Amino acid sequence: MLDPRRTKPNPVPVAARSTSLMAVYALMIAAWMIDFRVSADSAVSGLQVIFLIIFLVMAFAFVVLDRDPRFHAPGMLWTVAAATLFMIAGFLSGMLRNQSYDAMIRNVIPTFVYVTTFYATVRVVMSQDLRRLRKLLAIMCLGYVVSGVLVYWAIEGRLDLSNVRFQILSGATIAALSYVECLVLFGLTMTEWGALVSGLAAVFLSVTRTFLVTALFQFVSLVPGAFRLFSRRVIVLSGAALILVAAAATVGAFGVARWTDRLATPGSERSTDATLFTRQSETRYMLDAFTANAQSVLIGNGLAAETTYYLPNEIGGGAAHSVGFGHNQHVSILFIAGLLGGGMLLFVHLVQMVQSFRFMAALSRLADRHSDLLFLCAWGALMIIGAMATNSFSSILGNRSASVWYGLGTGLFIGGRARYFRECAIGAEGLAWQRLAMPVR
Numbered sequence: 001m002l003d004p005r006r007t008k009p010n011p012v013p014v015a016a017r018s019t020s021l022m023a024v025y026a027l028m029i030a031a032w033m034i035d036f037r038v039s040a041d042s043a044v045s046g047l048q049v050i051f052l053i054i055f056l057v058m059a060f061a062f063v064v065l066d067r068d069p070r071f072h073a074p075g076m077l078w079t080v081a082a083a084t085l086f087m088i089a090g091f092l093s094g095m096l097r098n099q100s101y102d103a104m105i106r107n108v109i110p111t112f113v114y115v116t117t118f119y120a121t122v123r124v125v126m127s128q129d130l131r132r133l134r135k136l137l138a139i140m141c142l143g144y145v146v147s148g149v150l151v152y153w154a155i156e157g158r159l160d161l162s163n164v165r166f167q168i169l170s171g172a173t174i175a176a177l178s179y180v181e182c183l184v185l186f187g188l189t190m191t192e193w194g195a196l197v198s199g200l201a202a203v204f205l206s207v208t209r210t211f212l213v214t215a216l217f218q219f220v221s222l223v224p225g226a227f228r229l230f231s232r233r234v235i236v237l238s239g240a241a242l243i244l245v246a247a248a249a250t251v252g253a254f255g256v257a258r259w260t261d262r263l264a265t266p267g268s269e270r271s272t273d274a275t276l277f278t279r280q281s282e283t284r285y286m287l288d289a290f291t292a293n294a295q296s297v298l299i300g301n302g303l304a305a306e307t308t309y310y311l312p313n314e315i316g317g318g319a320a321h322s323v324g325f326g327h328n329q330h331v332s333i334l335f336i337a338g339l340l341g342g343g344m345l346l347f348v349h350l351v352q353m354v355q356s357f358r359f360m361a362a363l364s365r366l367a368d369r370h371s372d373l374l375f376l377c378a379w380g381a382l383m384i385i386g387a388m389a390t391n392s393f394s395s396i397l398g399n400r401s402a403s404v405w406y407g408l409g410t411g412l413f414i415g416g417r418a419r420y421f422r423e424c425a426i427g428a429e430g431l432a433w434q435r436l437a438m439p440v441r
Helices: 019-030 046-065 076-096 101-127 130-156 173-185 190-206 210-220 223-229 232-251 256-263 274-290 294-299 329-363 372-390 400-423
Strands: 306-310 319-323
Touching: 019 046, 019 101, 019 130, 046 101, 076 101, 076 294, 076 329, 076 400, 101 130, 101 400, 130 173, 130 190, 130 372, 130 400, 173 190, 173 210, 173 372, 173 400, 210 372, 223 329, 274 294, 274 306, 274 329, 294 329, 329 372, 329 400, 372 400
Parallel strands: none
Antiparallel strands: 306 319
């Protein structure tokens, strides 16, 4: 039986790299780079229609230009089928409840973007030059992170770094944070370093605790190989990071006080964590709505169903609403499309998370990881893991630009795994993959 610790894949010829296909793929990804959130009746909402048109045109062009041979990619069909079923069920359920077509279309677009980007990424990973792809995606990640800040600046007309929050974060935040583990495992190029540092700076300025949980969740996957990861580079980087954090905390560097206030245990004046309170109340509301009757259990409440969450009395009380996705995507999927429409998608996401954890745990124990293919697989797996953690507190499929990177990360993992199968010439059973991912069947 082949052992990947001693046996490297023997690359087989892939289709000649297509500059036009890569260019179209790049424009697909870039279409949502400067996306922003505004109300549907805003004067600038028409720009988002332009972004959508660019994405649709590039997706169509991608299908036309993609003439490379098809190879089996375990997990691709299930992902496409689950996302498609979710969209159909959510739309049908909304129609039965006479929900607004405009609202349903707005809420289905991110899922469509997710599954379309996923498919295109699988195809690109399986057929194109991996070094070029890695460079391209690093540029895209850096562009997204920087544009998140610039777009907020342009919309608000100012950028108060002492008061900004999550609004400056882009859809590529999880992708940028995933570079931390890739740095430990592989090392990074200069562009990837730029994306990582920019992403960390944006998260620091935003004072968003969700991404602390996300980062911790990602690091857990490396625990099985922790002792193998202690290299000179890791020790130096860890030491530098600790010194920087300690120095910032000691001198009261800009932004540290905001994190201290954000993480501190609520005192007597405010005994309730408002953020946690609102998320828990909305999650309970969606669960109650999901289990309210047989119809909602089977096909959900529709893409434009309204959720409700409550604010603590200590900050004024009252209620607010979301449409479609709430502050927990796992529950939102069932709330929108029920077991028939959403159960399969939720199951696919959970399976992909387990596969990603097993892959990262095995990869952390390998001595030789110098491979663009393994790098892209690992980066994708970390995005999947990070997304599953983040989706416990928000909904990526409710955000267009974040859905691009969720689909991209999933495509990197599924497509990279399929290419590994092919290059090992062992078929879909993946014997050589036994130490890098769970069985595919």
